[in-house]
Amino acid sequence: MTLHIVVTAKQVVDPETPTSAFLIENNKVTTSTSFAPVINGYDEQAVEAALRIKEALGDVVITVLSCGSSFALDVIKKPLAMGADNLILLQDNAFDNLIDPTLVIRALTSAIQKIGDVDLVISGRQASDWDNALVPMGIAELLDWPVATIARKIDVIGNTVKVERVLPDGYEIVETTLPAVITVSNELGSPRYPNMRGIMGARKIQPTIWEINDLGIEYQSTEIAMELISLEKPIKSIETELIQGEDEADAGRKLALRLREERII
Amino acid sequence: MTKALVIGEMLNGELGAATFEGIAAARILDCSNVAVMIAGASIELAAEQAIFAGADQVFTISQGPAADGEFDDLINASYKIAKEIEPEIIIGSKTIIGRDVMPRLAFRLGTILVPDCMSLERDAEQRIIVTRPTYGGNVNARIACVGQPVVISLRPKSIDAMGLDQSRSGAINEIEFTSNIRTRIIEKIEEKSEGISLQDAKTVVAGGRGLGGPEAFDSLQELAGILGGAVGASRAACDAGWVPSSFQVGLTGKTVSPDLYIAIGISGASQHMAGCSNAKTLVAINKDEGANIFKEARFGVKGDWEKVIPAFIEQLHELIN
8 A cells, every 4th residue: 555655844044044144124034035945954854754765665655745925946846856756835925924833734734634645744853944843743733643753764664653763862762653743853864865867857747736725724813822022133242252372283272271261171 | 820830851860950940930920820740750859849949739740651751641641730720821841851742732732832932021911922042043033922821842041940948838749641652662772972971061072064074073082081071063063974963962952051162163053052052151163264153152263173172182281180
């Protein structure tokens, strides 16, 4: 029987964007157009995890699901170039600049139900913009599916999923049954680069686009639990003392003396 | 009367910092009644500690899967308490436990978690206002929490614990709930590094991409040895396989708060700074003169670590021995 995996992927501001390029306008974080968006790094690893399962089991379909108000198609199609089979975009102005992700969670959950035969949802452990780590947990609770987080390895054996879950000092093996939601961490390893065949193949696949009205969500804006008051760039108050010497080695020696002087060592 | 429920945690058999910080947060918000949940084997002393630390009531789970740290039952138990006492606010921590338990508890209660709060207060209308970092620390968001109940998680070490008052008293009750484990822990595998643990170390010597390879970490080990500290690393160094992922300091690694943090060859991306910005003194050594780390450091040396570190070590030997 075919195993159907949904991978959730979010288009985000490139986290490598320099601090000075972050702009706050009308309570929204933007960057100048010279910085292209990327797929959240952990979500690329979620795609990688799904591809590894497909390589191990063979009969696997991977559908990538993304929710947003607008997409850079060449960016969001990257999972297809990596080897995913389908791409569904939940695209609607209603998803623009949401501080409270409740609506996004409802939309993704409805989409998973609409797809119908999903066995496994794999998500990045968190997104690099808000670092909430809420969406996969929300999907799991709304679907009433079990969840295993921060995976570095996923093994699907029949109806059972074994996950190596990263701990601060090692890892643990946890086990659950399908259908389930799993989040993956960077310890899984680097996502593969798309090869030429993948890139050509991805060009031919058109994403399916669903608007909020296609999803049958009952949602009122009064349901939100977070109201944004303001966004601010943090004020750094530290004054840096640069240690200089005749050469780099001398600077190293002076650093030790300076730290001793300040009774830090 | 405003009630708070703190989802407390044990750490190495004792009441964890997350619990103390959660109780302190409830007091900052003027909650008049603070209940705490803790789970673990032999927790009588910890329950008493929680009372001394400011709790009015402690719910304990001393046996079964929740006491062993199974998330599913920690959620089942905390959900039951929340339904029973109907708190205005539920406070947890963004720890290894809280990352799983807090969001799912909030969803089950029909609301959503406000994660990673660094500070909290009430506004004129008595709403709970929190500040939390976003965009890897490049932007702080101030958010009014309007959920019912409000569910928040604290960034560890953001709130100061209160002192213990041994004259305080309160009720301690074991709670009963229906166990339902769907994701089960089969085995834990420790990959402990030798020596002082990163989180306990007074000095942390951390290396990043700028070190160029795994060999450099030998020098860092030597440096840490002299200073009685531990070695850490940026995510880039861990992902490159130079050191195990247990060395990782940062948003998705460990949060450390040593007296001295020496960052070598680390650019200071905010994802990394999230794990070390609580250090009392930060020293940066980097040959990239424009590295962000110099904006965050108290002391900086702009130079090649291969030249700076040996001389630094030599001078330390003279000073310390």
